[in-house]
Amino acid sequence: MEYRKLGQTDLNISLIGLGTMTWGFQNTQDEGFEQMDYALEHGINFFDTAEMYAVPPSADTFGKTEAIIGNWFTARHNRDKVILASKITGPGLPWVRDGQNRIDKKNIQLAVESSLKRLQTDYIDLYQLHWPNRGSYHFGQSWDYAPRFDVKAEEENFLEVLQTMQSLIDAGKIRHIGLSNETAWGMTKWLQLAEQHSLPRMASIQNEYSLLCRYFEPDLSEIALHEDCGLLAWSPLSRGTLSGKYLNGVRPEGSRLTIETRPDHRDHPQAEAATKKYVALAKHHAIDPCQMALAFVNARPFVSSTLIGATNMQQLKTNIDSIKVTLSQEVIEEIEKIRREHPMPY
Numbered sequence: 001m002e003y004r005k006l007g008q009t010d011l012n013i014s015l016i017g018l019g020t021m022t023w024g025f026q027n028t029q030d031e032g033f034e035q036m037d038y039a040l041e042h043g044i045n046f047f048d049t050a051e052m053y054a055v056p057p058s059a060d061t062f063g064k065t066e067a068i069i070g071n072w073f074t075a076r077h078n079r080d081k082v083i084l085a086s087k088i089t090g091p092g093l094p095w096v097r098d099g100q101n102r103i104d105k106k107n108i109q110l111a112v113e114s115s116l117k118r119l120q121t122d123y124i125d126l127y128q129l130h131w132p133n134r135g136s137y138h139f140g141q142s143w144d145y146a147p148r149f150d151v152k153a154e155e156e157n158f159l160e161v162l163q164t165m166q167s168l169i170d171a172g173k174i175r176h177i178g179l180s181n182e183t184a185w186g187m188t189k190w191l192q193l194a195e196q197h198s199l200p201r202m203a204s205i206q207n208e209y210s211l212l213c214r215y216f217e218p219d220l221s222e223i224a225l226h227e228d229c230g231l232l233a234w235s236p237l238s239r240g241t242l243s244g245k246y247l248n249g250v251r252p253e254g255s256r257l258t259i260e261t262r263p264d265h266r267d268h269p270q271a272e273a274a275t276k277k278y279v280a281l282a283k284h285h286a287i288d289p290c291q292m293a294l295a296f297v298n299a300r301p302f303v304s305s306t307l308i309g310a311t312n313m314q315q316l317k318t319n320i321d322s323i324k325v326t327l328s329q330e331v332i333e334e335i336e337k338i339r340r341e342h343p344m345p346y
Helices: 030-040 064-076 105-119 151-170 185-196 219-226 269-284 289-298 311-324 328-342
Strands: 004-005 012-014 017-018 046-048 084-090 124-129 172-182 202-206 230-233 303-308
Touching: 004 202, 004 303, 012 017, 012 303, 017 311, 030 064, 030 311, 046 202, 064 105, 084 105, 105 124, 105 151, 124 151, 124 202, 124 303, 151 172, 185 202, 185 219, 202 289, 219 230, 269 328, 289 303, 289 311, 289 328, 303 311
Parallel strands: 017 046, 017 303, 046 084, 084 124, 124 172, 172 202, 202 230, 230 303
Antiparallel strands: 004 012
16 A cells, blocks of 8 residues: 655555445445455555435435444444544535534534544544535536635634634644635635644645546646645546446446435536546556546545545455556556546536
8 A cells, every 4th residue: 555645744644545425325334344444454544434424415324424433443443543534514404403504613513523422532633624615616516606705704714613623633632624625715715824823734635536527637736736735536436437337328226326316417428428438448458447547546646545435345445456556658648638538527
């Protein structure tokens, strides 16, 4: 396993990070335990979760993934072996704190205490803001995202959040903080205010990034590299699309798209066309399509960790083994050709 520094912290996290959001819905607790055991044995020390998991999100599944991880810590007595990341839910889910879930001092304190209880731990290594109060272009909203907000009010909220995080760090409940689904403006503003007021610095940004979703380049990647705030890449297989399993309308039983309750913004002819070319490229070079997609993300210099997710052990093993794959210059050049043909597939 390869390890990379988490921002300007003293933590070295595994380049392959373990995503957990299927545990508690698609996966049972026993299956979650098996995945965590295997991942840890194979050098993965970075686990990512969130209070809103399992997914698809609902009032019934809220908090279930954290509870499974907490049960695993208690059963295995190995909390010190894992660098654990979790997140506070942003606004929009009516079952979270009665729908009054703006990210602010009150909600952060409530969320952290609840997560610590479910996780059966005294501290969270990386505590992230799942998405901004003001919204963002993620989750399929890129085509009509039109930011309109009160800059002064946002800055005041940012300061309140940073001050609250400082108090939680001082209390030993969290160690570091990070962003998720953030924009270039937000990322730079968080870093600027932290420096100006000597408050905790964002160590990372967790945004979607894959062969099919490269919004992170070029502006956010430049910030990530030169401001030591690296990317934790979520959905590097584009919800499994890049495996090729959904091509030509196929929907394998039990797969994510057969259970998802929300509209799938990735289900688009351009994404289908691009995926066919990426899968064909991988097969032409005798590379597993998933491993090619993951190896591409692993190799990006602005990536701190590639967050994989799996619903069965074979998927998990294949994804972890992507760490052994190095793409040739020929393959990389072919990837860039396909990207030019399909620059924004969804």
